[in-house]
Amino acid sequence: MTQSADKHVLVVDMGSGSAKVALVSQHGRVVASAIEHLHTQMLPGGGVEQDPREWWSAVTAAAKATVAAAAVPAQSILAVKCTGQWSVTVPVDADGTPLHNAISWMDTRGGPYNRRLMNGTLRVAGYDVFKLWRYVKLTGGCPARLGVDGLGHILFLKNERPDVYRRTHKFLEPMDYLNFRFSGRMVASYGTMFPYWLTDNRDPNRIDYDSGLLNLAGLERRQLPDLLPVDAVVGTLRAEVASELGLLPSTRVLAGVCDGPAATVGAGTVADYQGYFYIGTSAWMSCHLPRKKTDVLHMLSTMPAALPGRYSLVAEQGMAGRCLEFLKDNVLFPDTAPGVAELSDPYAVLNQLAQQAPPGCDGLIFTPWINGVLVPADDPYTRSAFFNQSARTTRAHYARAVMEGVAFNLRWLKAPIEKFIGRRFEHLSFIGGGALSEVWCQILADVLGCPIRAVANSRYANGVGAALAAFAALGEIRVEDISGRIQIAREYQPIAANRGIYDAHFREFMELYKRLRPIYRRLNQRGS
Numbered sequence: 001m002t003q004s005a006d007k008h009v010l011v012v013d014m015g016s017g018s019a020k021v022a023l024v025s026q027h028g029r030v031v032a033s034a035i036e037h038l039h040t041q042m043l044p045g046g047g048v049e050q051d052p053r054e055w056w057s058a059v060t061a062a063a064k065a066t067v068a069a070a071a072v073p074a075q076s077i078l079a080v081k082c083t084g085q086w087s088v089t090v091p092v093d094a095d096g097t098p099l100h101n102a103i104s105w106m107d108t109r110g111g112p113y114n115r116r117l118m119n120g121t122l123r124v125a126g127y128d129v130f131k132l133w134r135y136v137k138l139t140g141g142c143p144a145r146l147g148v149d150g151l152g153h154i155l156f157l158k159n160e161r162p163d164v165y166r167r168t169h170k171f172l173e174p175m176d177y178l179n180f181r182f183s184g185r186m187v188a189s190y191g192t193m194f195p196y197w198l199t200d201n202r203d204p205n206r207i208d209y210d211s212g213l214l215n216l217a218g219l220e221r222r223q224l225p226d227l228l229p230v231d232a233v234v235g236t237l238r239a240e241v242a243s244e245l246g247l248l249p250s251t252r253v254l255a256g257v258c259d260g261p262a263a264t265v266g267a268g269t270v271a272d273y274q275g276y277f278y279i280g281t282s283a284w285m286s287c288h289l290p291r292k293k294t295d296v297l298h299m300l301s302t303m304p305a306a307l308p309g310r311y312s313l314v315a316e317q318g319m320a321g322r323c324l325e326f327l328k329d330n331v332l333f334p335d336t337a338p339g340v341a342e343l344s345d346p347y348a349v350l351n352q353l354a355q356q357a358p359p360g361c362d363g364l365i366f367t368p369w370i371n372g373v374l375v376p377a378d379d380p381y382t383r384s385a386f387f388n389q390s391a392r393t394t395r396a397h398y399a400r401a402v403m404e405g406v407a408f409n410l411r412w413l414k415a416p417i418e419k420f421i422g423r424r425f426e427h428l429s430f431i432g433g434g435a436l437s438e439v440w441c442q443i444l445a446d447v448l449g450c451p452i453r454a455v456a457n458s459r460y461a462n463g464v465g466a467a468l469a470a471f472a473a474l475g476e477i478r479v480e481d482i483s484g485r486i487q488i489a490r491e492y493q494p495i496a497a498n499r500g501i502y503d504a505h506f507r508e509f510m511e512l513y514k515r516l517r518p519i520y521r522r523l524n525q526r527g528s
Contacts, residue, residue, distance in 0.1 A: 006025040006026065006027070006029075006031075006072070006076060007025065007026050007076055007078055007471070007476060008023050008024060008025055008026075008031065008070070008072060008076050008077045008078065009023075009024050009077070009078060009079050009080070009081055009466075009467040009470045009471060010022075010023055010063060010066065010067070010077055010079070010080045010081070010245075010247070010251075011023075011024055011080075011081050011082075011083065011463040011464075011466050011467045011470075012059050012062075012063070012080065012081070012082045012083070012084070012178060012463075013083050013084050013259070013262075013460070013462045013463040013466070014055060014059070014082065014083070014084030014085060014174045014175065014178065015038075015084055015085055015259070015280065015281065015462075016038075016040065016085050016104070016105075016106075016280075016281040016282070016322075017037065017038060017040070017281055017325075018035050018036060018037045018038055018058075019035070019036045019038060019055060019058035019059050019062055019084075020033065020034075020035045020062065020459070020460065020463060021033065021034050021035075021059065021062035021063045021065075021066045021463075022066065022460050022463045022464070022467075023066050023067065023070045023072070023077070024460075024463060024464055024467035024468075026468075026471045026476050026477055027485055028464050028467075028468055028482075028485035028486060028487075030457055030460050030463075030464065031070045031072065032066045032067075032069040032070035033066055033069075033460065033463075034061075034062040034063075034065035034066045034069070035062060036057075036058035036059075036061050036062045037058075038050060038054060038055065038058055039051070039054065040104065041101065045109055046107060046108035046109050046111070046147075047103075047107055047109050048103075048104035048106040048107040049101035049102060049103060049104060049107065050088075050101060050102045050104060051098075051101055051102070052090050052098045052101070052102050052174075052177055053098065055102070055174065055177070055178065056178070056181050059178060059181075060241075060244060060245065063245050064244065064245055064246065067245055067246045067247065068246065074246065074247055074248050074251075075248060077247055077248075077251060078251070078252065078470075078471075078474060078476070079233075079251060079252040079253065079254050079470050079474065080182055080237065080247075080251060080252070080253050080254065081254045081256075081257070081466045081467060081469070081470040082174075082175040082178045082179055082182075082256040082257075082466075083175060083256065083257045083258065083259050083262040083462050083463065083465075083466040084174050084175055084258075084259050084462070085104075085105060085174055085259060086105065086173055086174070086175075086192060086194075086195055086258040086259065086260070087105035087148060087149045087150055087153075087195040088102050088103065088104055088105055088150075088153075088173060088174050089102065089103045089150050089153035089154060089157075089171055089172075089173070090102045090103075090171070090172045090173070090174070090177045091157060091164055091165070091167075091168040091170075091171055091172075092168065092169060092170055092171075092172055092177070092180075092186075093167060093168070093169050094169040096177075096180050096181070096186060098177075099164050099167055099168060100157065100161065100164045102174065102177075103153040103156070103157075105148050105149075105282075106148065106318075106319075106371055107147070107148060107152075107153065107156075108146050108147050108148060108152075108371070108372070108380065109147060109152075109156045109160070110147030110148070110149075110151070110152025110153050110154075110155050110156040111144075111145060111146050111147030111148075111152060111380055112147070113147065113152060113155035113156060113158075113159055114143040114144060114145060114146075114147045114149070114151065114152045114155065115145050115147075117131075117143060117151075117155070117216070117217060118131055118132070118142065118143055118145070124296075125296065125297065125378065126145055126378070127142060127145075127296075131216070132296060134212070134213075134216070135197055135213070136294045136296060136301075137202075138199075138200045138201065138202065138210055138212075138213060139194070139197050139198075139199060139200070139201055139213070139301075140201050140292045140293070140294050140301045140302050140303065140311075141194075141197065141294060141301035141303075141314065142197065142296070143197050144299075144374070144378060145378050145380055146371075146372050146374065146378070146380040147380075148318075148374070149195040149196070149197065150171070150173070150193075150195045150196035150197075151195070151196050151197045151198070151217060153171075154171055154196070154217075154219060155217070158218075158219075168223055169186075169223065170186050170223060170224065170225050171196075171223055171224060171225075172186070172188070172225060173188060173192040173193070173256065173258075174256075175189075175192050175256025175257065175258070176188045176189070176192055176225060176256055178256070179234050179253055179255075179256055181241070182234075182237055182238065182241055182253045183234050183235035183236065183237065183238060183253040184235065184238050185234050185235045185253075186225055187225050187226050187227070187228050187234060187255075188224075188225040188226070188227055188228070188256070189227065189228050189229070189230050189232065189255035189256050189257065189304075190204070190207040190227055190228070190229060190230050190304040191230050191256075191257055191258050191261055191303060191304040191305070191306070192255075192256050192257070192258060193224070193225070193227060194258070194303040194304060194314075196224075197213065197217075198210065198213045198214055198217065198219065198224065199213075199227070200213075201292060201302075201303070201304060202292060204292075204304050204305070204308070204309050204310065204311060205229070205308065205309055207227060207304060208227060209221055209224060209227070228255045229255065229308060230255055230257060230261075230304055230305070230306060230307070230308055230469075231254075231255065231307075231308045231469070231472070231473035232254070232255045232473075233252050233253070233254055233255075234252075234253045234254060234255055235252075235253050236249060236250055236251060236252055236253060237249050237250075237251045237253060252474075254470050254473060254474075257306045257466055257469065258303070259462045260278075260284055260286055260303075260312060260314065260316070261303065261304070261305045261306035261312040261465075262306050262462045262463075262465040262466040262469065263276070263278050263286070263431055263432075263461055263462045263465055264276065264286050264287065264288055264305065264306065264312050264465065265306050265307065265464075265465030265466070265468055265469050265482060266431060266455070266460075266461035266462055266463070266464045266465025266466070266468070266486065267429040267431050267455055267461055267465070267486065268429060268455065268482070268483045268485075268486030268488075269286075269287055269288065269429055269483075270288065270307070270479065270480070270482045270483045271288065271483070272287070272288045272289060272290050272310075273287050273288070273289070273421050273423060274287055274288070274429075275287045275417075275425040275427075275428050275429070276428055276429035276430065276431060276455075277410055277428055277429075277430060277431075277444075278430075278431050278432040278434075278461075279320045279321055279406060279430070279432045279433070279434030279435070279440070280320070280321050280432035280433050280434065281319070281320070281321050281322045281325075282316060282317065282318055282319060282320055282321070282322070283316075283317045283318075283319075283320030283321070283406060283409070283410060283432075283434075284314075284315050284316045284317060285313075285315050285317075285410060285413050285414060285417055285428075286312055286313040286314070286315060287312075287313050287421065288305055288307075288310050288311070288312055288313075289302055289310070289311045289312070289313055289421065290310070290311070291311065292311055293311075293420065295416065295419075295420050297416075298375060298376035298377070298416040298420070299315075299374065299375040299376060299377065299378050300313065300314070300315055300375065300376070300416060300417065300420050301313075301314045302314060306465065306466065306469040307469060307472065307479055308473075313417065313420070313421070315375050315376075315413055315417060316374055316375065317374055317375055317409055317410070317413060318369070318371050318372065318373070318374045319368060319369070319370050319371050319384075320368060320406045320409070320434070321406075321432070321433055321434055322370070323366070323368045323370060323384065323402050323405070323406060324347075324350060324399075324402050324403070324406075326370060327350075327398060327399065327402050328346050328347070328350060331398065332350075332395055332398065332399070333346050333349075347437075350399045351399075351437050351438070351439055351440075353395050353396040353398075353399040353400070354396065354399040354400040354403055354437075354439045354440070355400075355439045356394075356396040357394070357396040357397045357399070357400040357401075359443075359446065359498045359501050359502065360404075360501040360502070360504075360505055361397045361400050361401045361404060362390075362392065362393075362397060363388045363390075364386060364387070364388050364389060364390075364393055364397045364398070364401045365386075365387045365388055365401065365404075365405065365408075365505060365508060365509055365512065366384070366385070366386050366387075366398075366401040366402050366404065366405030367382075367383075367384050367385050367387070367405055367509070367512060367513070367516075368384060368402070368405045368406050368409050369382050369383055369384050369409075370383065370384040373513075375413060376412060376413050376416045379517065380524075381517075381520045381521045381523075381524040381525050382513065382516070382517055382520040382521075383520055383523075383524065385512075385516075386398065386401060387512055400439070400443075403437070403439065403440045403443050404443055404447065404502075404505070405509070406434075407440075407443050407444045407447035407448065407502075408447060408502075408505070408506050408509040410444070410447075410448065411447050411448055411449075411506055412506075412509075412510065414448060425450055426450065426451075427450055427451040427452070427453055427491075428448065428450060428451075428452055428453070429452075429453045429454075429455055429488070430444065430452050430453060430454050430455065430458065431455045431458045431461035431462075432458055432459070432461065433458070433459055435454045435455060435458035435489075436454075436458060436459065438490075441454050441490070441492045442492050442495070444492075445492040445493060445494045445495070446494050446495055446498040446499060446502050447502045447506065448494075449494055449499065450494065451491050451492065451493055451494070452491070452492045453488045453490075453491050453492075454488065454489045454490050454491075454492065455486060455487070455488060455489065456486075456487040456488065456489040457487070458489070464486070468482045468485060469482075
């Protein structure tokens with residue numbers, strides 16, 4: 001097929017820090033793209049919010065720039081597909097107007113209400129055993145004690161913003177809010193409503209809300225959007241939106257997909273049990289699975305995949321690349337520091353610094369839990385630290401230690417995942433902004449002890465995955481063709497000489513968690 005005959009999907013990837021829009025061909029090629037940065041409000045008491053109106057402004061600006069730069073015939077753009085951050089809650093009225101800022105997946109204000117909901121006489125890991133069994137049986141998971149899921153967000157609004165809760169017509173995830181703005185239809189997909197712990201997910205082809213779970217949480221079905229299959233067509237573009245973007249009104253709008261399942265496709269890991277991990281603002285490790293499964297002890301579960309009839313492993317670790325951003329903004333390169341304004345690419349400087357420090361950072365260890373621990377442990381109190389600093393600790397040590405700390409956290413996760421799926425990963429694909437760092441790729445190969453395959457166009461892996469899933473849904477390609485359309489930029493092999501250092505430091509990393517956990521609990525549980 002010649003390039004002039006290519007077909008395209010316009011993909012919106014609504015991340016935590018930016019809205020990325022890309023035009024992707026059926027071959028997996030990113031024809032054009034644009035990015036618009038987003039603001040995040042950090043509020044007292046664990047609040048983290050964004051403005052949904054800013055989302056839409058950023059998305060339309062990036063979409064117009066992308067369509068203009070691509071200069072392809074409008075009729076070649078078959079559909080719009082939204083992916084992005086999830087466990088993010090937008091309460092809207094009947095007209096779709098937001099009644100409150102979007103509550104982020106980093107927001108912990110719902111923690112007390114989730115913990116209260118899951119409390120009981122006979123408990124395991126902080127959960128009432130009977131409620132836990134019920135949630136796991138139906139949903140495949142359970143409400144997070146940190147309160148960072150959609151259920152926690154709604155319970156926070158119900159208890160602390162009752163005026164907003166009463167006026168809410170629907171609670172929407174980012175992809176579903178954007179789909180409403182594109183199409184005028186207020187619906188969700190099987191996957192996007194997963195983090196609300198209100199759906200029966202036992203059959204991936206027939207998912208709906210469970211009345212018993214709604215009653216248990218004290219929530220009303222009328223405030224939740226109707227559900228569509230992951231490969232469904234929501235509708236077509238509203239005429240005014242099509243005109244603004246330079247698209248045809250007949251352009252289809254497809255059901256949204258969370259970034260994790262989209263990334264599982266975009267990493268090229270389409271077959272069951274093929275593993276990959278992501279490092280962007282957050283980090284996770286995942287693969288496709290043929291059936292619903294849960295490991296309560298390690299907080300592992302499955303959710304509806306981007307491909308119909310499949311499941312995707314859920315193992316979200318929380319902050320990762322955000323730790324490097326935190327180091328950049330608050331320690332090494334704050335805006336007010338001399339010379340910072342002249343840095344054209346602070347992350348390139350961080351990579352150069354990390355390369356200057358030796359493996360193991362002369363004993364400096366960083367723990368990346370700046371917002372608590374998610375998986376493989378549910379711990380809302382433990383926090384982040386640099387351990388074993390000395391007079392010889394340099395900026396280079398700090399930069400590399402953050403990268404190594406995120407790698408240690410993924411290694412902590414890798415073992416229970418391999419047990420969960422019943423096999424070891426022979427290699428892992430790597431996507432997200434972190435995959436652009438050669439030094440981080442090598443650290444991860446050394447720490448995880450297996451070849452690491454950095455995916456080409458790794459920043460757009462979520463979008464490419466969503467686009468290829470869209471093409472499959474539209475019947476333009478076969479699912480089995482997808483892996484061959486994902487290119488690997490480079491494979492990194494573990495360096496044997498570094499393994500002993502990292503094995504020893506990983507043991508200390510885990511010992512730090514074990515020994516410091518009671519101190520963090522005493523410091524941080526007051527008022528929780």
